[in-house]
Amino acid sequence: MPSETTARVAMISGAGRGIGAEVATALARAGWRLSLGVRDPARLTPPPDGALVHRFDARDPDSERLWVEATAERFGRIDAVIANAGIMIPKTVIAADDADLDDLIQVNVKSPLRLVRAAWPHLVASGHGRVVTIASLSGKRVKSATSGLYAVSKFAALAMTHAIRHAGWDEGVRATAICPGFVATDMAAGLAKRPPEAMTQPQDVARIVAFLLDLPDTASIAEIPINSTLEDSW
Numbered sequence: 001m002p003s004e005t006t007a008r009v010a011m012i013s014g015a016g017r018g019i020g021a022e023v024a025t026a027l028a029r030a031g032w033r034l035s036l037g038v039r040d041p042a043r044l045t046p047p048p049d050g051a052l053v054h055r056f057d058a059r060d061p062d063s064e065r066l067w068v069e070a071t072a073e074r075f076g077r078i079d080a081v082i083a084n085a086g087i088m089i090p091k092t093v094i095a096a097d098d099a100d101l102d103d104l105i106q107v108n109v110k111s112p113l114r115l116v117r118a119a120w121p122h123l124v125a126s127g128h129g130r131v132v133t134i135a136s137l138s139g140k141r142v143k144s145a146t147s148g149l150y151a152v153s154k155f156a157a158l159a160m161t162h163a164i165r166h167a168g169w170d171e172g173v174r175a176t177a178i179c180p181g182f183v184a185t186d187m188a189a190g191l192a193k194r195p196p197e198a199m200t201q202p203q204d205v206a207r208i209v210a211f212l213l214d215l216p217d218t219a220s221i222a223e224i225p226i227n228s229t230l231e232d233s234w
Helices: 018-029 063-075 098-126 145-171 200-211
Strands: 009-013 035-039 052-055 080-083 130-134 175-178 225-228
Touching: 009 018, 009 063, 009 098, 009 145, 018 035, 018 200, 035 063, 052 063, 063 098, 080 098, 098 130, 098 145, 098 175, 130 145, 130 200, 145 175, 145 225
Parallel strands: 009 035, 009 080, 035 052, 080 130, 130 175, 175 225
Antiparallel strands: none
């Protein structure tokens, strides 16, 4: 097990439940120190051993900076950012208004980018900084009319991750977009017409995140689609 001074530090947004909580569990098991961003830190009790639990609200443009500052002060380094927090508004692009689109872009695109920007000096200083965006298969195709607005934001999130990958390549920063379909979380429960056991499990997404973070710079993976049902090839 790495020492307190050598253990890598990961920031995970939306860490209070679902995929984020499982990623935290998987990384803690692998010896990472954790900084967990949640909307209400008081609700995350008890916090994982040694973890920093900090307020994070993707709609607050100061939230990312304050969280990064607290993380750097607590641990002295940041080696990975897992941008997991996101929202879904099930509307067609015609039915949605500008406020709906603005909200999706704010939470699913602008906030993750602000987080990575704020953490950038630390990721570069790490020498092997890692950025993982929990995107969606909706960032690669439009599955239905009511997922169309969500897809607009996730296409942008996918492009953002590729742009981060290019921006950080020469400095040892590697970025990957994970693109699952339905995952057995609270979000999917209100949208999918299949039982949770037939969806991708959050623990399996967490296993993939942990695997990615341990890859060397010479084995970078730009994106990973994850299917729980057979889909057409792209």
